Structures are given as structure tokens and as C-alpha cells.
Amino acid sequence: MNAFRLALNELRRVTSGTLPKLAVLALALVPLLYASLYLYANKDPYANLKHVPAALIVQDKGFKDLHAGEDVAKELLDGNKFKWEQVDNADEGVRKGKYIFALTLPADFSEALQSPADFKPRQGVLTLTTNDANNYLGSTIANQVVSEVRRAVSTKVSKEAADKLLLGFSTIREKTAEAADGATKLADGSAQVRDGENKLVGGQEKLLEGAQQLSDGLNQLAPGLHEMHEKTRDLPAKTRQLADGSRKVADGNETAARTAEEYAAKAQQFVGALDQINGDVAAKLRLLGFTEQQIQQVMSSLGQVRKPIDDTNAKVQGGASSLRALANGADQVADGNEQLAAAMPALADGIARADEGATKLAQGAAQLRDGERTAVDGQKQVRDGAVQVADGSAKLRDGLTGGVNGIPNPDDPTRLATAQTIGDPVAVRGLSQSKAATYGAGLAPFFLGLATWIGAFVLFLLLRPLSRRALAAGQNAARIALGGWLPAALLGIAQVVVMFAVVTMIVDIEPSNPLLTFLFLGLMSLTFVAILHALNAAFGAVGKFLGLILLILQLVSAGGTFPWQTIPVPLYPLHFGLPMGYAVDGLRHLMYGGDLSVVGHDVLILVAWLVGALALSSVAAYKQRVWTPSRLKPELVL
Numbered sequence: 001m002n003a004f005r006l007a008l009n010e011l012r013r014v015t016s017g018t019l020p021k022l023a024v025l026a027l028a029l030v031p032l033l034y035a036s037l038y039l040y041a042n043k044d045p046y047a048n049l050k051h052v053p054a055a056l057i058v059q060d061k062g063f064k065d066l067h068a069g070e071d072v073a074k075e076l077l078d079g080n081k082f083k084w085e086q087v088d089n090a091d092e093g094v095r096k097g098k099y100i101f102a103l104t105l106p107a108d109f110s111e112a113l114q115s116p117a118d119f120k121p122r123q124g125v126l127t128l129t130t131n132d133a134n135n136y137l138g139s140t141i142a143n144q145v146v147s148e149v150r151r152a153v154s155t156k157v158s159k160e161a162a163d164k165l166l167l168g169f170s171t172i173r174e175k176t177a178e179a180a181d182g183a184t185k186l187a188d189g190s191a192q193v194r195d196g197e198n199k200l201v202g203g204q205e206k207l208l209e210g211a212q213q214l215s216d217g218l219n220q221l222a223p224g225l226h227e228m229h230e231k232t233r234d235l236p237a238k239t240r241q242l243a244d245g246s247r248k249v250a251d252g253n254e255t256a257a258r259t260a261e262e263y264a265a266k267a268q269q270f271v272g273a274l275d276q277i278n279g280d281v282a283a284k285l286r287l288l289g290f291t292e293q294q295i296q297q298v299m300s301s302l303g304q305v306r307k308p309i310d311d312t313n314a315k316v317q318g319g320a321s322s323l324r325a326l327a328n329g330a331d332q333v334a335d336g337n338e339q340l341a342a343a344m345p346a347l348a349d350g351i352a353r354a355d356e357g358a359t360k361l362a363q364g365a366a367q368l369r370d371g372e373r374t375a376v377d378g379q380k381q382v383r384d385g386a387v388q389v390a391d392g393s394a395k396l397r398d399g400l401t402g403g404v405n406g407i408p409n410p411d412d413p414t415r416l417a418t419a420q421t422i423g424d425p426v427a428v429r430g431l432s433q434s435k436a437a438t439y440g441a442g443l444a445p446f447f448l449g450l451a452t453w454i455g456a457f458v459l460f461l462l463l464r465p466l467s468r469r470a471l472a473a474g475q476n477a478a479r480i481a482l483g484g485w486l487p488a489a490l491l492g493i494a495q496v497v498v499m500f501a502v503v504t505m506i507v508d509i510e511p512s513n514p515l516l517t518f519l520f521l522g523l524m525s526l527t528f529v530a531i532l533h534a535l536n537a538a539f540g541a542v543g544k545f546l547g548l549i550l551l552i553l554q555l556v557s558a559g560g561t562f563p564w565q566t567i568p569v570p571l572y573p574l575h576f577g578l579p580m581g582y583a584v585d586g587l588r589h590l591m592y593g594g595d596l597s598v599v600g601h602d603v604l605i606l607v608a609w610l611v612g613a614l615a616l617s618s619v620a621a622y623k624q625r626v627w628t629p630s631r632l633k634p635e636l637v638l
Contacts, residue, residue, distance in 0.1 A: 052083055052565040056086045450580075459529065538619070582606060
């Protein structure tokens with residue numbers, strides 16, 4: 001008989017009967033069930049993060065016009081990436097597993113983000129509170145999400161900081177433009193000062209011309225008076241006749257002397273005004289930034305320009321003094337020669353010449369007056385130009401001052417810290433209530449739960465769930481069920497002892513609560529053994545297959561890797577109904593130092609499954625005390 005014939009006979013044997021055929025079909029479907037359910041449950045866990053509960057605590061008070069905390073909260077709530085719940089405090093919620101993690105935006109979050117503008121840089125700190133006892137990968141996912149939030153906030157804040165920096169440059173440009181306008185007005189004022197000075201020079205030239213004419217008139221007056229003196233020297237007898245004429249001459253000389261003295265005083269005032277102008281020009285040149293050497297050169301040039309005026313003034317002063325002496329002498333002559341007036345025609349002629357000279361002196365004085373008026377007008381223009389120079393200088397000063405004040409000038413450490421804060425304005429502070437030491441430790445609760453179930457499963461490949469002798473003897477069903485469960489339970493405890501020792505001593509995964517972790521593993525083993533015992537006792541060979549199916553269902557619903565909320569919603573009842581989810585949850589809290597009150601709830605669920613499984617085993621033992629043909633010759637044997 002060849003191998004093909006042997007294989008055909010074996011296939012005929014295992015498919016003889018309805019139940020064997022169903023068993024073969026079930027064996028064919030096991031990979032399908034495993035692959036389809038597992039892939040269905042884990043097809044896209046990130047798409048189901050919207051079902052993962054997370055707490056959001058917004059304490060940010062805002063700063064000026066920035067409310068970063070509210071903006072971030074709105075973005076998170078609208079993003080729907082997690083099942084966010086905005087609360088005031090979430091420490092207890094994270095500790096008890098109500099929330100997978102919590103994100104806190106502190107009270108000074110906005111103020112910290114604005115701190116680089118005041119050159120007191122500090123990062124805005126996001127606080128991420130996690131608890132690996134809830135789910136190890138949940139903390140990892142939370143870190144990734146918060147990193148995305150951090151990047152988004154950093155991008156926005158950096159953009160605003162750059163915008164303010166560019167706005168600062170615009171302000172500096174505006175201030176500089178104002179300074180440029182001030183400088184332009186200053187230049188215009190300087191030009192007006194120059195024009196005014198030119199007009200002042202013209203006025204001074206007219207004053208020089210008038211002073212020259214005054215000198216000529218005085219020169220014409222002197223010969224007439226001299227001729228009159230010559231013609232009257234040899235006429236002592238006629239002094240009485242000349243008295244009237246002498247008196248008139250004396251009066252005219254007095255008037256001329258006073259007039260000359262008045263113009264001499266005005267000329268002296270003009271020279272004094274020029275001295276004042278020289279001082280003002282020197283002061284303005286200093287304000288404009290000219291050096292003392294340049295100022296001395298300008299003053300020397302002005303001195304050369306006004307030298308003829310000073311000379312003329314000296315002559316005018318001398319002429320006035322001479323006229324005063326002449327007037328005094330004429331008065332004395334008039335007193336002594338009152339009788340000369342009627343007898344001296346020549347004296348009248350001399351007086352006429354004196355009158356003509358006085359007229360010319362008056363004309364020169366008028367021209368001197370006009371020149372002085374021109375000089376005054378020029379001086380007014382100089383004054384107006386000086387006012388514009390002052391205004392332009394003030395605007396230039398204010399503009400440059402504003403520009404300088406608008407330019408940041410931090411020291412090197414502050415500049416470096418500000419640049420770093422602008423580039424990385426947000427930091428994340430992790431606050432872990434309980435934490436797995438390594439990736440292996442993070443997945444240990446799931447694999448320990450899986451190992452415990454598989455250990456219980458293989459026990460019944462060797463052990464019989466119920467004693468046939470006890471069943472044949474009609475003993476108490478509960479006693480039979482307990483007697484069938486205890487050997488497997490003892491072996492299960494042995495499995496836990498060996499597994500726990502190797503995991504803690506060799507693999508070096510250290511639970512936070514070793515004793516409680518060991519006891520909880522023992523309870524898990526007792527419960528899983530009881531469940532598989534009940535399935536085998538109640539359904540025989542089919543029970544083994546059901547135990548395998550139950551393992552698959554628990555693998556996809558226990559939340560051993562991703563948070564259980566990421567599985568499809570139709571699988572939620574499996575998580576809440578099957579025991580492995582509670583086993584994994586309890587192990588996480590015990591191994592990572594989580595809240596023990598949560599473990600108490602998990603213990604109650606496992607105990608309930610243990611009691612229920614033993615009850616089902618007792619019912620199966622009760623029914624199997626009655627022998628049937630199918631029990632004597634079962635259709636399917638594994």
C-alpha cells in the first residue's frame with residue numbers, strides 16, 4: 001500500500017460522520033479566523049484613536065492679544081484625533097484608567113511664548129501625564145501627538161516672532177525716513193541761512209556806501225568852514241555883526257553834531273549786531289558739527305568781510321567826534337562873534353557850503369539807514385532759517401533716537417537664548433505616574449496573559465477533564481468537577497512559578513509589586529484553567545477547538561498592544577466580556593506601580609469567571625453521569 005492510499009484512508013477516517021466533517025472544516029477555518037479577526041481588529045488602529053479617552057487641562061490665562069492655550073485646545077477638540085475631554089484636573093482619571101493620558105497647558109503658556117519679544121526668553125511647557133499601567137503604546141502615541149502639537153505651536157509662534165521682527169524693521173525704516181525728512185529740512189534751512197547771510201552781506205555793503213557818502217559830505221563841509229574861518233580872521237571889529245550868523249552856524253553845527261552822533265551810535269549798534277551775529281554763526285556751526293579749526297576759518301573770513309565796515313565805523317566815530325568839537329567851537333565863536341553875522345557875506349557863503357555838506361551828510365545817513373534796514377531783513381531771514389534748522393535738527397534727533405530705540409540691542413547670552421527660544425518655543429514635560437522600564441516590560445502583561453492561557457490550553461491535551469471512574473460510580477458532580485480541575489490548576493501554578501522566575505531573574509523584567517504580581521498570575525492561571533476545563537468537560541473535543549477560538553477572540557480584543565479603544569466598535573463587547581482584557585489590565589497596574597483599586601476590580605472579574613467555569617464543569621459532570629451511546633463511542637476524538 002503506497003503513501004497516497006494511506007493518506008486517503010486517513011482522510012476517510014477523519015471525515016466519517018457529521019461531527020468529524022465539521023471538525024475538519026473548523027480546522028481549515030482556524031487560520032482564517034485568526035488572520036481575519038486579527039487583521040480586522042488591527043487594520044488601522046490610528047484611525048480609531050478618536051475613541052481613546054484623553055484629558056485636556058487648559059490653565060493658560062493668555063497674554064496681551066495671544067491666547068495660545070485656547071487656540072491649541074480648539075485645534076485639538078476640532079481635530080478629533082482623540083476622545084478629548086476638557087477638565088480641570090485629570091491626575092486621578094489617568095491613575096484609574098479613565099483617561100489614557102492627560103495634556104496640560106499651564107497658566108503662563110502664552111506669556112512664555114511672548115517672552116522673546118522682551119528678551120526674557122523661556123519656553124512654553126506642555127505637560128504630558130501618562131500611565132503605562134493604562135497602556136504602554138498609549139503613552140508612545142500620546143508622545144507623538146503632543147510632538148505634533150508642539151511642532152504646530154512652534155511653527156505658529158516662530159511665524160509670529162518673524163512677523164514682529166519684520167514689523168520692527170518697518171518701524172525702524174519709518175523712523176529712519178522721518179530722520180531723513182528732518183535732515184532734508186535741515187539742509188533746506190541751511191540753504192536759507194546761506195541766502196540770508198548773502199543778503200546780510202549786501203546790506204552791509206549798502207551801509208558801507210552810505211558811510212562813504214557821509215564821509216564825503218563831511219569832507220565837503222570842512223573846506224567851507226575853513227574858508228569861513230579865513231574870511232573872518234581879520235574882522236575882529238565885525239564880530240558883533242557876525243554874531244547872528246555865528247549863532248546859526250553854531251546851531252547848525254550842533255544839529256549836525258547830534259545827527260552825526262546819532263548815526264555814529266547806530267553804526268556802533270550795527271557793529272555790535274555784527275558781533276552778535278558772529279557769535280550766533282559760530283554757535284550754529286558748532287551745533288552743525290563743524291570743527292573749531294573750520295569755525296575759526298569761517299570767522300576769519302567774516303572778519304575780513306566786515307573790516308571795511310569796522311574801518312568806516314571808526315571814521316564815522318571820528319567824524320562825529322570832530323563835529324562835536326566843531327559844534328562846541330562854533331558855539332564859542334557864536335558867543336564871541338555875534339556881531340559878525342550881518343557883516344560877513346562870506347560867512348553866509350561858508351554857511352551855505354556847510355549846509356550843502358550837511359545835506360549830503362543827511363543823504364549818506366539815509367543810505368546808511370536803508371542799508372541797515374536791508375541788513376535787518378537779512379538778519380530776520382537768518383533767524384527764520386535758524387528756526388528751520390533747529391526744527392529739522394530736532395526731528396532728526398527724535399527720528400534717529402526713535403530708530404535707535406527701536407533697534408534691539410541684547411547682549412550675547414540674551415541674543416543666543418532668544419534665538420533658541422524663537423526656534424524652539426515649546427517644550428514638553430513628561431509626567432509619568434507609572435512607567436514601564438523597557439519595550440519588553442511594556443508588552444510583558446499581554447504576553448504573560450497569552451502565555452498563561454496557552455499553558456492552560458496544553459494541559460488538557462494530556463489531562464482528562466473529568467474522572468470516568470467517578471462518573472461511573474455516580475459521585476457528587478461538584479466533587480468530580482473539582483477533582484478534574486485541581487490537577488490542572490496545580491500544574492498551572494507550577495507553570496506560573498517557572499515563568500515568573502525566568503521573566504524576573506533571567507529576562508530581567510522587574511515588577512513594581514513582585515508578590516502581588518505573582519499572586520495575580522496565579523489567579524489568572526486558576527481562572528484560565530477553570531475556563532478550559534469547563535469547555536473540555538462540557539463539549540469534549542469540541543471544547544478544545546472552542547478554547548482556541550476563545551484565545552483568538554481575546555488576542556484581538558484585550559488591548560495588549562494598542563489601547564483597546566482602537567479596535568473596531570463591534571469588538572467592544574468582546575473586550576468587556578472576556579477575561580484576558582482584565583488580566584492584562586491588572587498585570588499592568590501591578591507591574592508598573594499603578595492604582596491597586598483598579599486591580600481589585602480585575603480580581604473580582606477573574607474570580608467571577610473562575611466560579612462560573614467551575615459551575616459549568618459541575619453541570620457537565622452532572623450530565624455525564626448518565627452514559628449514552630455517543631459517549632461510549634464518540635464520533636470525534638482528539
